[in-house]
Each structure stands twice: as structure tokens, then as C-alpha cells.
Amino acid sequence: MTSSQLLLGVMLGMFVLALGVVFFFLAYQRRLHKQQQEHQKKEADYQQQLLRANLQSQEKERNRIGKDLHDEVGALLSTSKLYFRHLEQEVDPQKFSELKEKALTVLDQTMTSVRRVSHDLKPVVLERLGLVEAISNIAEQLNESQAMQVVFSNKWEGSLDKEFELNWFRIVQELMNNALKHSQATQVHLELNGDEQRLVLNYHDNGVGLADPSSMMGKGLGMQNITGRLSLMHGELSVEENNREGLSLKLQSATNEIEKGN
Amino acid sequence: MDVLSFLSNFSYLLLIIPLAIGMVKRKKLRKEQRLVLVLVAITLVSDSITFYLKVREINNLWVYHFFVPIYFLVLVEIYKQELSVLFSGKVFDIFRGLWIAFVIVNSIWFQPLNTFNSNAITTSSLVYIILSLAYFYRLLKKPLNYRLETTPMFWLNTGVLLYYSGTLVMFILINNFLDEDRPAIINFWALNVFFSILFTGFYIVSLLSNPKE
Numbered sequence: 440m441t442s443s444q445l446l447l448g449v450m451l452g453m454f455v456l457a458l459g460v461v462f463f464f465l466a467y468q469r470r471l472h473k474q475q476q477e478h479q480k481k482e483a484d485y486q487q488q489l490l491r492a493n494l495q496s497q498e499k500e501r502n503r504i505g506k507d508l509h510d511e512v513g514a515l516l517s518t519s520k521l522y523f524r525h526l527e528q529e530v531d532p533q534k535f536s537e538l539k540e541k542a543l544t545v546l547d548q549t550m551t552s553v554r555r556v557s558h559d560l561k562p563v564v565l566e567r568l569g570l571v572e573a574i575s576n577i578a579e580q581l582n583e584s585q586a587m588q589v590v591f592s593n594k595w596e597g598s599l600d601k602e603f604e605l606n607w608f609r610i611v612q613e614l615m616n617n618a619l620k621h622s623q624a625t626q627v628h629l630e631l632n633g634d635e636q637r638l639v640l641n642y643h644d645n646g647v648g649l650a651d652p653s654s655m656m657g658k659g660l661g662m663q664n665i666t667g668r669l670s671l672m673h674g675e676l677s678v679e680e681n682n683r684e685g686l687s688l689k690l691q692s693a694t695n696e697i698e699k700g701n
Numbered sequence: 702m703d704v705l706s707f708l709s710n711f712s713y714l715l716l717i718i719p720l721a722i723g724m725v726k727r728k729k730l731r732k733e734q735r736l737v738l739v740l741v742a743i744t745l746v747s748d749s750i751t752f753y754l755k756v757r758e759i760n761n762l763w764v765y766h767f768f769v770p771i772y773f774l775v776l777v778e779i780y781k782q783e784l785s786v787l788f789s790g791k792v793f794d795i796f797r798g799l800w801i802a803f804v805i806v807n808s809i810w811f812q813p814l815n816t817f818n819s820n821a822i823t824t825s826s827l828v829y830i831i832l833s834l835a836y837f838y839r840l841l842k843k844p845l846n847y848r849l850e851t852t853p854m855f856w857l858n859t860g861v862l863l864y865y866s867g868t869l870v871m872f873i874l875i876n877n878f879l880d881e882d883r884p885a886i887i888n889f890w891a892l893n894v895f896f897s898i899l900f901t902g903f904y905i906v907s908l909l910s911n912p913k914e
Contacts, residue, residue, distance in 0.1 A: 443885030449870045450892055457830075457866035461859050464837045468849060471841065 489670065492663035499660070507556050515549040562608060570604045571595075574611050574629065581615060587625050589615070594632040595639075600695045606668040607638070610690065613661045614642055622646025624685060635694065641679075642688040649678070649686060665690070705887070708894050712901075713748035716741055719904040726908065734853045736779045737907050743772055763814040769821045770804050773797075773828075776861070780832040783854055787839055800824065822872045826865040833862035853910040860903025867896045 522542035526535060565573035571593050578589035599607065611629070618624050624646030633639040666676055674692025723730065723738035730738065747768035754761035774797060781793040804821045812818045836858045840849075849855050871889045 441885075443888065446870060446874060446885075447888055447892065450867055450889075453870060454863060454867035454896070457862045460834070460837070461862065464840070465849075468840065 489663060489667040492660055492667055495660055496664050504556060511552040512549055515545050515552060519545040519549065565604060565608050570599055570607055571631065573608050577611060577615060586619055587627060589627045589629065591629045597633060597635045597638065597694050599638065603672050603692065603694065606672055610665050610668055613665050617661050618644050618646065622686065637691055638694050639689065639691040642690065643685060645685040648684060705891050709890055710752065712894050712898050713745065713752065715898060715901045716745040719901060719908050720745060722905060722908045731853060733779050733782065734908055736775055737853065737857055737904060739775050740772060741904050743768065743775065760815050762817050766808045766814050766818050769818060769825060770801055773800065773825045776829065780836065784835055784839055786843055787835060817875060819872050819875055823869065826869045826872060829861050829865045833858045851910050851912045853907040856903050856907040856910060860900045864896045864900040868893055
């Protein structure tokens with residue numbers, strides 16, 4: 440083989456090599472594109488799931504409020520109406536006074552019911568005293584009810600957006616709700632910490648835990664609500680591994696709109 | 702005149718096709734496509750001059766001393782815009798300045814105007830190969846938001862990689878064969894003609910492409 444033939448071979452070899460690079464790139468690019476599409480589809484499915492959970496949750500809340508108004512406030516108002524119907528001048532004064540007292544008691548109960556419903560809609564303690572006090576309040580209420588013991592500690596001293604505060608309050612409510620309904624826990628530990636940019640809530644209960652923690656994500660309206668709210672605040676929820684029995688969760692989010700991007 | 706001589710002499714006229722396409726589409730061309738059109742025009746003018754001088758039996762090698770740096774400046778300008786994610790514009794400007802200085806020194810002292818400026822062509826070919834690989838790398842790092850086959854730069858880049866990879870060795874060694882091995886030169890030029898025609902095809906596709914989301 441002459442040197443010129445060898446060089447021709449080298450030229451062709453280089454050309455084929457370059458062609459190989461192009462084909463490799465095309466194949467790799469196609470694979471990348473496919474992966475991206477799959478990722479986007481998963482993301483879209485997840486968003487849809489969150490939206491559905493959000494709508495279901497709204498509907499559930501409306502039903503609850505409707506039920507509260509109908510069963511409690513409605514019933515109490517009907518009762519007071521009955522009392523008022525009997526309040527006539529001809530009635531014996533002692534009976535009149537008795538009926539009036541009963542009507543006033545029912546009206547007091549009605550006012551308490553209305554206050555409770557409105558408190559559920561917009562928690563006053565959160566509005567007036569902030570998230571830390573509101574969580575303390577939830578813990579106190581549960582401790583008083585003796586349904587379970589809640590130990591709450593706070594190491595965080597930052598400030599939160601009002602919208603974020605409400606989201607966190609609802610998350611804690613949902614966590615407590617889940618603990619009461621499903622965990623069979625007798626004790627729950629809540630710890631708030633973080634800094635100016637991030638807020639972290641560590642949750643631990645001594646309940647039955649989860650056989651497969653990863654399966655928890657995306658299952659159940661409550662959990663979807665929690666992850667949905669965290670996602671709105673650019674946060675996340677992770678199941679922490681521990682040697683203790685029960686369930687350990689770490690929830691974190693940004694503290695305001697500006698920090699969302701970090 | 703055999704087929705090879707005919708193609709060798711007149712294949713450059715195929716550049717009229719991308720030039721015509723570019724002229725017709727000139728108002729719709731994207732920035733990089735306009736620069737591709739400039740590359741086509743430069744190549745066509747240069748090849749026409751070399752052909753004319755060859756017919757008049759006048760040494761035409763000096764043409765490459767001007768064509769290669771001008772082509773380099775335009776092509777690197779395209780890559781400067783496309784690779785801004787990987788390298789800053791300053792890097793390109795400094796590199797272009799250094800390379801032009803090298804080419805001037807080479808043309809004055811090492812490969813005068815009446816010789817083939819293989820040093821300039823070889824170094825520029827190496828740069829083009831590196832830039833085209835860098836472009837592919839960039840695409841892998843940050844995929845485009847429109848389809849690849851509709852991207853003018855993808856086609857130009859593929860043409861650049863194939864042409865300069867194929868001809869690199871020839872440009873490095875051609876001066877060794879110029880006086881000794883006439884059949885070898887003909888074979889080299891035949892391959893060069895084939896690669897040139899292929900490159901013209903990529904120019905055409907690049908100018909015809911309309912990026913679609």
C-alpha cells in the first residue's frame with residue numbers, strides 16, 4: 440500500500456468517524472428528548488393530580504361548612520324559632536321567663552357555632568398572633584382533648600408571608616388530622632426551625648408508621664394537599680429514616696415570594 | 702475532459718444554488734442564515750477567481766491567503782453567537798485576533814503568497830472541528846426548544862464537521878505531494894470535490910430550514 444493510498448484511507452476514516460459522531464449525537468439527542476417528554480408528562484400528571492386534590496379538598500370543605508350550618512346553626516335557629524313562637528303575652532310570666540332564658544341559651548349556642556365555623560374558615564389566632572402561636576394553640580387543644588399528646592417546640596425566629604402562614608397552618612392541621620385518623624399515635628413531636636430564607640418543620644409520631652413510605656406521596660387527599668401547598672411555596676416533603684417506631688417527616692418551604700426561587 | 706476534471710473545475714458552481722435560495726429568502730433569513738449566505742458568497746467568489754486564474758495559467762494559490770482568513774472570521778462569528786453559553790465573546794475575539802496575526806506572519810515568512818497556505822488551512826480546520834464538537838456538546842447540555850432538523854445551525858455544523866474532518870489530513874500533507882505524486886494529488890482533489898459537494902448540500906439545507914417549535 441503506497442503512502443498516498445494510506446492517506447486516502449485516513450481521510451475516509453476521518454470522514455466516517457465524523458459521520459459516526461453526528462449519528463451518535465442524533466441518537467443521544469433523541470433519547471434526551473424522549474426522556475424530557477416523559478419527565479414533562481409526569482410533571483403534567485402530577486400538576487393535574489394536585490389540581491384535582493385541590494378541587495376535591497375545596498368541595499369537601501364546602502360540604503363540611505354546609506353540614507355545620509345545616510346541622511348545627513340551622514337546627515339551633517329552628518329551636519329558637521320554636522321558643523319564640525311560644526313567647527306570647529298570654530303565657531304565664533314564669534313560663535315566659537323560662538322560655539325566654541331557653542331561647543337566649545339557644546341563641547348563645549348558635550353564636551358559638553357560627554364563631555366556630557368562621558374560626559375554621561379564618562383562624563383568628565393565626566391572624567392575630569402568627570404561625571408559632573397558632574400551632575401552639577392546635578397543640579394545646581389536642582392536649583386538652585386528651586386525644587393524644589402533642590409536644591411542640593420552636594427554634595425558628597424568621598418571618599413568613601401571610602399566604603405562606605395560612606398554608607403552613609393548614610398543613611399542620613392536616614398532619615394532626617392524619618395522626619388522629621390513621622396513625623394510632625399517642626404522642627406527636629413538632630419542631631419548627633430554619634432561617635430567614637427557609638422554614639423547616641420536623642414531624643414525628645409514635646404511631647404505626649408506614650410499610651412503604653414512598654407510597655405515601657401522592658396517595659390520599661390529605662397528603663396531596665400537603666404536598667400541593669408545599670409545592671406552591673417551593674417546598675418539599677420527605678420521609679425521614681429513623682430507628683424509632685412511627686413516622687418521621689421533614690417539611691420545608693421558602694419563607695416568602697422572593698425566596699421561592701432559591 | 703473526464704467526469705473528475707469536470708467536477709473538479711465546475712463543482713463550485715453548485716454554490717449558485719444556496720446563493721440563489723439565500724437571495725430569494727433573504728428577508729426571512731435568521732441572523733446565522735445570513736452569515737451562512739455570506740460564507741457561500743465568499744466561497745463562490747474565491748473559487749471563481751481561482752478557476753479564472755487556473756484557466757489563464759496564472760498561480761492562483763495567493764487567493765487562499767485572503768479567502769481562508771475572511772471565511773474564518775465569518776464562520777467563527779456564527780459559532781461565537783451559538784456558543785455564547787459555553788464561552789464568552791471576549792474569548793472568541795482574542796482567539797480570532799491571535800489566529801489572524803498567526804496567518805499574517807505565516808503568509809509573510811513561512812508560506813508566501815505563491816505557495817499553498819496549508820498551515821492556515823490546517824489550523825483553521827482544527828478550530829472548526831473543535832467548534833462543531835463544542836456545538837454538539839452545547840446542544841446536549843442545553844437542548845433547543847425547537848426541532849433539531851429544522852435548525853439551520855445544526856445542518857451547517859454537520860457540514861463543517863464532515864467537510865473539515867474529511868479534508869484535514871489532506872491539507873496537512875498536501876504540500877508534501879505537490880511536486881512528487883501527481884496521481885495522489887488527483888485522488889485527493891477528487892475526494893475534496895466530493896466533500897465540497899456534500900458541504901454545499903448542507904449549505905442548501907441550512908438556508909432552507911425554518912426553525913419550528
